[in-house]
Amino acid sequence: MNVSRFLTTTSQYAFLGVAAFLSLFPFLWMLISSTNTSIDIISGRMGLGDALRTNVANFFTLVDVPLVFWNSAKVAVLATLLTILVSSLAGYGFEMFKSKARDRIYSLVLLTLMVPFAALMIPLFMMMAKTGLINTHVAIMLPTIASAFIIFYFRQSTKAFPTELRDAAKVDGLKEWQIFLYIYVPVMRSTYAAAFVIVFMVNWNNYLWPLIVLQSNDTKTITLVVSSLASAYYPDYGVVMIGTILATLPTLLVFFVMQRQFVQGMLGSVK
Amino acid sequence: MAAGKTGGLKRYYDLNGWLFIAPSLILISVFLVFPIIRSLYLSFFSGKGMMMKFAGFGNVVRLWNDPVFLQALKNTVTFFVVQVPIMIVLALLLASVLNNDRLKFIGFFRTAIFLPCVASLVAYSVLFKSMFSVDGVVNQALFAVGFIDTPIGWLTEPFWAKVLVILAITWRWTGYNMIFYLAALQNIDKSIYEAARIDGVPAWARFLYITIPMLKPVILFTTIISTIGTIQLFDEVYNLTEGRGGPANATITLSLYIYNLTFRFMPSFGYAATISYVIVLMVALLSFLQFYAARDRS
Missing domain, CATH: 1.10.3720.10 (MetI-like)
Known part of the structure; x- marks a missing residue:
């Protein structure tokens, strides 16, 4: 190995090492800080402390943990399942039943990707207020279900669906909805898994819309709880760290268990 | 096949096409298209709370x-x-x-x-x-x-x-x-x-x-x-x-x-x-x- 080659390899390792350290440090910080008192945390203590038990106990006194977790899980899982169902129906429909009119509508659907949420939140809030849905989880889920991005993802993936399967099922006399349910869904399960991971992440981490709609403590999700604990005048960072760990754990878990699907889902848009 | 795809069969194909995309289209219309138009409409009004009056381009000014x-x-x-x-x-x-x-x-x-x-x-x-x-x-x-x-x-x-x-x-x-x-x-x-x-x-x-x-x-x-x-x-x-x-x-x-x-x-x-x-x-x-x-x- 010549000298210049060695230098570039070394500098590549150095670059990656620094990047990996900076990427992982906040996670490490989160874990270390959960064992420290608030004062130690804001004065940058890097060692393990002995306040973990106190922090956890304080967190459980301040927050109804099972309820908050249940709220988050319920909203995230239900919204995700509905999103996937509705969007895969549309992706399948647009790709399998092509027509000029529907292709034009599809272009319009894609255009909605550019609509910023800020331009929707006021009318949506007024709509929910009028229908008495403020402070309900239904209000959180409804606007998130139809997703142009996931429709696009399913339409792109459907291009790889073997049409012979559909033709054979038709010959066997299956109705269109049966073909979708009994043939398309099982064949496309890896597409569904990838979509699930991506949409679940988005819903679990959803913040602005729940912040607007959920106003009482018994409906709040974990992200809202962490945010409100941290924005107190003198936040107890030890308690906040327990909150951030609990808020991050499910997404980290999903990521590590389904890493391949996660990446595949994200890349679905550039295929 | 082309001959078979006329009349009833074609209508069946088209109907299914619409049925599959209908749920998405309805949701997008209600929770996306309607609000974005409503926002534009609202931008012509001024006032606080529910007390709103028409302001033309007053908000832009x-x-x-x-x-x-x-x-x-x-x-x-x-x-x-x-x-x-x-x-x-x-x-x-x-x-x-x-x-x-x-x-x-x-x-x-x-x-x-x-x-x-x-x-x-x-x-x-x-x-x-x-x-x-x-x-x-x-x-x-x-x-x-x-x-x-x-x-x-x-x-x-x-x-x-x-x-x-x-x-x-x-x-x-x-x-x-x-x-x-x-x-x-x-x-x-x-x-x-x-x-x-x-x-x-x-x-x-x-x-x-x-x-x-x-x-x-x-x-x-x-x-x-x-x-x-x-x-x-x-x-x-x-x-x-x-x-x-x-x-x-x-x-x-x-x-x-x-x-x-x-x-x-x-x-x-x-x-x-x-x-x-x-x-x-x-x-x-x-x-x-x-x-x-x-x-x-x-």
């Missing part, structure tokens, strides 16, 4: 005389003009290094650099807030290596607060963009790089003249996505600054201002809707420009 709006606009533009290019370049460099399968621990590096984009926006903002406190771990580290001799007021000085927001978003989203580039790079035939290397083309030139042109469509895509995201920046600034966009409005963004106008004070629905249309126009204009710029060169 008010925009130009509203120092907080102008500050929010300036901040938002600053954030994406500074942050998006830094992040894209960083992500490209990381991807091109990570594409080298000869390096050891490549899987670990990929996962580590990607991991930030699994963190919830609220959680990482809160973590950053604690790390960047005056006596916090970041100032101490900078002090220890001799970069600073007085602590930086990351959350109290307007300039540094902006830097903090940019650092935070860059931390969260670089790995996300990197994955897109990495996937695209793995589709490029390795022999192109081999040939260039044998011809004595240096690494930087390979990056500049092979990698970047090959990745142009992906770079365009991620730039648009990132720009749209940064224009709508909300979660991070809200959680770094207790919802105030401080210090002294140094980090207030358009989305945060809309939120404050609508949900923090007595709601000014009409005026807030007008500001939301500023975001709509910015997103539309920038997406158009970026597409145009990319088309033009090819």
Whole structure:
């Protein structure tokens, strides 16, 4: 190995090492800080402390943990399942039943990707207020279900669906909805898994819309709880760290268990 | 087959097509198309709460005389003009290094650099807030290596607060963009790089003249996505600054201002809707420009 080659390899390792350290440090910080008192945390203590038990106990006194977790899980899982169902129906429909009119509508659907949420939140809030849905989880889920991005993802993936399967099922006399349910869904399960991971992440981490709609403590999700604990005048960072760990754990878990699907889902848009 | 596809069969085909897309279309109409039109309509009204009266272009005039709006606009533009290019370049460099399968621990590096984009926006903002406190771990580290001799007021000085927001978003989203580039790079035939290397083309030139042109469509895509995201920046600034966009409005963004106008004070629905249309126009204009710029060169 010549000298210049060695230098570039070394500098590549150095670059990656620094990047990996900076990427992982906040996670490490989160874990270390959960064992420290608030004062130690804001004065940058890097060692393990002995306040973990106190922090956890304080967190459980301040927050109804099972309820908050249940709220988050319920909203995230239900919204995700509905999103996937509705969007895969549309992706399948647009790709399998092509027509000029529907292709034009599809272009319009894609255009909605550019609509910023800020331009929707006021009318949506007024709509929910009028229908008495403020402070309900239904209000959180409804606007998130139809997703142009996931429709696009399913339409792109459907291009790889073997049409012979559909033709054979038709010959066997299956109705269109049966073909979708009994043939398309099982064949496309890896597409569904990838979509699930991506949409679940988005819903679990959803913040602005729940912040607007959920106003009482018994409906709040974990992200809202962490945010409100941290924005107190003198936040107890030890308690906040327990909150951030609990808020991050499910997404980290999903990521590590389904890493391949996660990446595949994200890349679905550039295929 | 063509003869069979007439009349009843064709109608059956068409009916099914509509049925499959109907749920999405209904939801999009109610929760997206209707609100965006309603926003435009609202922007012609002024007043507080439910007491609204027609104001024509009054809200637009008010925009130009509203120092907080102008500050929010300036901040938002600053954030994406500074942050998006830094992040894209960083992500490209990381991807091109990570594409080298000869390096050891490549899987670990990929996962580590990607991991930030699994963190919830609220959680990482809160973590950053604690790390960047005056006596916090970041100032101490900078002090220890001799970069600073007085602590930086990351959350109290307007300039540094902006830097903090940019650092935070860059931390969260670089790995996300990197994955897109990495996937695209793995589709490029390795022999192109081999040939260039044998011809004595240096690494930087390979990056500049092979990698970047090959990745142009992906770079365009991620730039648009990132720009749209940064224009709508909300979660991070809200959680770094207790919802105030401080210090002294140094980090207030358009989305945060809309939120404050609508949900923090007595709601000014009409005026807030007008500001939301500023975001709509910015997103539309920038997406158009970026597409145009990319088309033009090819």
